[in-house]
Amino acid sequence: MARKSEKISDTVAYTNARLLDPANGIDAPGGVLTDGEQIAAAGADLFEKGIPDGAEVVDCGGHCLAPGLVDMRVELGSLSASGRAAASGGITSMVCLPNTNPVIDNEAVLELVARRARKLGLAKIYAYGAITDGLGGTEMAELASLAKSGAVAFTDGTRTIADAQMMRMALSYGSTFDLLIVNHPEEPSLAKDGVMNDGETATRLGLPGIPIEAEVIMVERDIRLADLTGGRLHIAHVSTSAAVEAIRQAKARGINITCDTAPPYFALNETAVGDYRTFAKLSPPLRGEHDRQAIVGGLKDGTIDVVASDHAPRDEESKRQPFAEAAAGGVGLNTLLAISLELYHNGFLGILDVMRLLTQAPADLMNLPAGRLETGWPADLVLFDPDHGWQVTEDALLSQAKNSPFDSRPVQGIVLRTVVDGRTVHQLEK
Amino acid sequence: MSVDDTDRTRFSNRHLLGIEGLSPDEITVLLDKSESYVEQNRRANKTSQILSGRTIINLFYEDSTRTRTSFELAGKRLGGDIINMTVATSSVKKGETLVDTAMTLNAMHPDVLIVRHPSAGAVKLLSEKVNCAVINGGDGAHEHPTQALLDALTIRRRRGTLSGLLVAICGDILHSRVARSNIHLLQTMGARVRVIAPKTLLPTEISRLGVEAFYNMEDGLKDCDIVMMLRLQQERMARNFFPSIGEYFRFFGLDYDKLSHAKPDALIMHPGPMNRGVEIDTEVADDVGRSVIREQVEMGVAVRMACLELLTMNMDYSGGDA
DSSP states (O other): OHHHHHHHHTEEEEEEEEEEEGGGTEEEEEEEEEETTEEEEEETTTTTTOOOTTOEEEEOTTOEEEEOEEEEEEOOSSHHHHHHHHHHTTEEEEEEOSOSSSOSOSHHHHHHHHHHHHHHOSSEEEEEEOSBGGGOSSSBOOHHHHHHTTOOEEEOTTSOOOOHHHHHHHHHHHHHTTOEEEEOOOOHHHHSSOOEESSHHHHHHTOOEEOTHHHHHHHHHHHHHHHHHOOEEEEOSOOOHHHHHHHHHHHHTTOOEEEEEOHHHHHOOGGGGTTTOGGGOOSSOOOOHHHHHHHHHHHHTTSSOEEOOOBOOOOHHHHSSOTTTSOOOBOOTTTHHHHHHHHHHTTSSOHHHHHHHHTHHHHHHTTOSOSOOOTTSBOOEEEEEEEEEEEOOTTTOOSSOOOOTTTTOEEEEEEEEEEETTEEEEEOOO | OOOOHHHHHHOOOSOBOOSTTOOHHHHHHHHHHHHHHHHHHHSSOOOOOTTTTOEEEEEESSOOSHHHHHHHHHHHHTTOEEEEEEOOHHHHHHSOOHHHHHHHHHTTOOSEEEEEESSTTHHHHHHTTOSSEEEEEEETTTBOHHHHHHHHHHHHHHHSOSTTOEEEEESOOTTOHHHHHHHHHHHHTTOEEEEEOOGGGSOTTGGGGTOEEESSHHHHHTTOSEEEEOOOOGGGOOSOSSSOHHHHHHHHSBOHHHHTTSOTTOEEEOOSOOOBTTTBOHHHHTOTTTBOHHHHHHHHHHHHHHHHHHHHTTOOOSSSOO
């Protein structure tokens, strides 16, 4: 029977690995057996009694084998370039922002993105639905219909829901259907003219600043609204000490909120802007050292739930501008794992904790079938060497855009192989 | 029909401003009295002279067709003199205040004032300034007592009792006076009440009124005896309580799929006017086996006759200059 022989050749045994499965608290030598698109078995003593007949064998050489990374915040550039960059970064699932063209504020666009992503066959692409029509901030999009069609959460991307009543309605209506509402935490009127963090560096450079209050004011407002409505609030890319503290206290009060941050906010500070380096122009802006340390603190004590790449590709023209006019945003798919591993190498977090922030935590938050090395789960895997050093260069960044805030940084931790639904979609060339 | 001393003692309220605060016995008197008018209204000669010589004023600060007409017919069938005053909101703004209007009308010695007003509490305010009986014909999102009574009469005639029934009130609870009056009446009479709506259309802490809140029709309608749909009051909404009519109907409009979760013989009710295809599917609304929407309209006249009779029989003219 054709089906059967196909099945045998679909079996892959990943042997001789250091298994990292944060969901089950496993950090041990072992292996994973995949059958077609699924994990057939995983465990420390899996291949003790030998490898199943007909299985293809991948010797992991003692390197780390973990669930593929789940990146909950990605701005899509070219779909294929993003897919390749994600695969090389060990990302097997990503959730794209709705600020595509056209905007994902209706079921037709959502289905279009999903269909094109499936065809590409690289990292799985899920999508946020817009909270408001056309990201206009005033009229609610069809949240429940979008959720039925597959939108995994809702946000207006890098636009804040500025109107408090609109945000209240979104949280309240969203909670009717148990939807996750994600807001960009920045009071627009305080951020309107700013181009970098407000403070000494901005003053020296003569650039208009965005005060940290712009973030914490919006975070505190949204916490109040989440408390009022019982809605599920997620605060994206937290960058300030004040916001982390507000979220910490809200969680202690039992309010239903979560948050994420992105590598630039725990690995860089505003000095990266240096001599008007536009690659370091991000939204929210890179903050001071005190804030950076507070982000690390938030990751350590669990206040911050997820690390996402906040990948935002920009073309060369939009970055080759005077700082104030340059576009904000940086690519991040490729460097997500290596920069996050700095938390481990620097002794702030255990390696399983780092992996949880990148796999199980975002998967659980968005109810994605990902982030676990368990029988029956999708065979989405990343094999990496946490110690191998490399340098972030234009060539290393496979995405079309090269605007990495980590440009030229030496980093540690390299992806050797990425597997999506049992298929190898990336393999490091030796 | 003659004045019944028992009724007089059992219902001694001067006004009918709301259901909240009425006792089960008071509600029962109103419903029993209403029942007696149902037959009269089906005869060729529908008129009696109980209110002969009495003056009733329909004072409506909001557009209304069915409630106003229903009260007008009720008054006429009891032989009273009834006049309609429809006050456009704009002329109120430039003209006299509500209290001044009340004083002016009061000077004309009406016996009953029926008042509808867009502001909650306005009817009560007016009632404090006049000597006649006042019936609340709907005040803002507060109460609409005669609607709750006619709904109760409709249910009672079909089911024999209100006690023990499970009633789902679905849709725009936030803006609905019908919902509030029904919640009070049904619970007072021993029914259990659920409200079903997107959270944006449920008022804060609604469960403190004793109801159970549901956010989806399938769960909320389970085992219900009565499915009471509400009109989506779009005229009272800025946008954003929900994204679109299409999505509202998909998740909260009553169609046969959603109705299948209620008891097989569950009755469908709607206070009208209906937005077909918005809160209720047209076929469901017209289902003669299930929908009692037209019956509700019929009961409305009987209930309003009973209210007029019971309130006027309590009037004491000795102290006034009538």
